[in-house]
Amino acid sequence: MDLSINVNGIKFPNPFLLGSGPPGTNARVLAKAYDAGWGGAVAKTVSLESSKVVNVVPRYGKLRSRENNEVIGFQNIELISDRPIEVWLEEFKQVKKEYPNHVLIASIMEEYSKERWRELTKVVQDTGVDAFELNFSCPHGMTERKMGSEMGEHPDLTEEVTSWVKEVSKIPVWAKMTPNITNIKEPSLAAVRGGADGISAINTILSVIGVNLETLRPMPTVEGYTVPGGYSAQAVKPIALRMVSQLGLGLPKEVSISGIGGIEQSRDAIEFMLLGASTVQICTGVMLQGVKMVDELQDGLAKFMTDKGFSSVQEIVGKSLPYFSTHMDLVKMMKEAKRHKAGEAARDNEWAQKDITEKTAELTSN
Ligand SMILES: Cc1cc2nc3c(=O)[nH]c(=O)nc-3n(C[C@H](O)[C@H](O)[C@H](O)COP(=O)(O)O)c2cc1C
Numbered sequence: 001m002d003l004s005i006n007v008n009g010i011k012f013p014n015p016f017l018l019g020s021g022p023p024g025t026n027a028r029v030l031a032k033a034y035d036a037g038w039g040g041a042v043a044k045t046v047s048l049e050s051s052k053v054v055n056v057v058p059r060y061g062k063l064r065s066r067e068n069n070e071v072i073g074f075q076n077i078e079l080i081s082d083r084p085i086e087v088w089l090e091e092f093k094q095v096k097k098e099y100p101n102h103v104l105i106a107s108i109m110e111e112y113s114k115e116r117w118r119e120l121t122k123v124v125q126d127t128g129v130d131a132f133e134l135n136f137s138c139p140h141g142m143t144e145r146k147m148g149s150e151m152g153e154h155p156d157l158t159e160e161v162t163s164w165v166k167e168v169s170k171i172p173v174w175a176k177m178t179p180n181i182t183n184i185k186e187p188s189l190a191a192v193r194g195g196a197d198g199i200s201a202i203n204t205i206l207s208v209i210g211v212n213l214e215t216l217r218p219m220p221t222v223e224g225y226t227v228p229g230g231y232s233a234q235a236v237k238p239i240a241l242r243m244v245s246q247l248g249l250g251l252p253k254e255v256s257i258s259g260i261g262g263i264e265q266s267r268d269a270i271e272f273m274l275l276g277a278s279t280v281q282i283c284t285g286v287m288l289q290g291v292k293m294v295d296e297l298q299d300g301l302a303k304f305m306t307d308k309g310f311s312s313v314q315e316i317v318g319k320s321l322p323y324f325s326t327h328m329d330l331v332k333m334m335k336e337a338k339r340h341k342a343g344e345a346a347r348d349n350e351w352a353q354k355d356i357t358e359k360t361a362e363l364t365s366n
Pocket of ligand 1: 076
């Protein structure tokens, strides 16, 4: 079945993309993902000066189900890519040369400097990538340099930086939002005012995954200490779905949405699409299940389309959005439904109590 979809003028072979993070850490893993069947990928976030990016170990923590040990939540304190930009530029070129029909999106992040954002945009664009995703949303580490979610939490900065990129970009630009704000529509609409063609949501939710009761140290523990990190995996899906639905209902129609957060199976992906996402991204799911998980994503989507009579992926996008309402409306509709049911019951009673000949006479006009 044809699972392709056109978004911002780009043809995606299917709507399934690797989310920015370890699954898109270099050209080799990107190639493997395309070979496995992924329609596209957002590579790990790059910046101009990788020497400033120093990661720690350990940097992940898991929340497990009390019943069966399944991983339901995942926390990371990982930074953006620590690989030199020159290496990345070569690899972007190489990947696009080898996989011209698969979509490669470069995730970029810089300090609050017009010069730096313009330079990064230009050098990455020259490699032939298909689109940009602006990382306004990494919630830890980078914020100390006023990068990442420091920008996504301030709509004025979101708008300004997006407009810097748009001034030099000839390809579509998506802005990736942090969920660590009150109303996702505010920074998203700011990015749209800055010229963003699409919004990606969500990045990770600020979290502390737990405290070791033996050592009394919060986790993940590095030399006895920690910092709050970013929460992902299935536990965040309801929050991500709510935010995507707000965007689906609140963004101008021409702005695309890439849904992210806790997608592990085709049904999760379809839910995001029904609420307005035209592509979906998966990061932790791939870290836990491997790139082969795309088989189930594709099969599940195709089966859903056949079962429900959808003839294109585009038709699914936003299909469930009309079913959001206000609480006041829900109450009104419920009361009406009750009244209607009561009316039906009263009618049934009447039929049961009266003789059929009596009822026939009553309903006859002559
Ligand atoms: C270990 C790890 C590293 C990540 N690195 C990045 C990154 O470099 N850039 C970025 O935009 N998002 C990054 N993310 C966030 C993911 O792309 C995604 O937005 C988030 O994890 C929610 O989706 P998921 O539940 O499918 O993982 C990272 C997530 C994880 C778990």
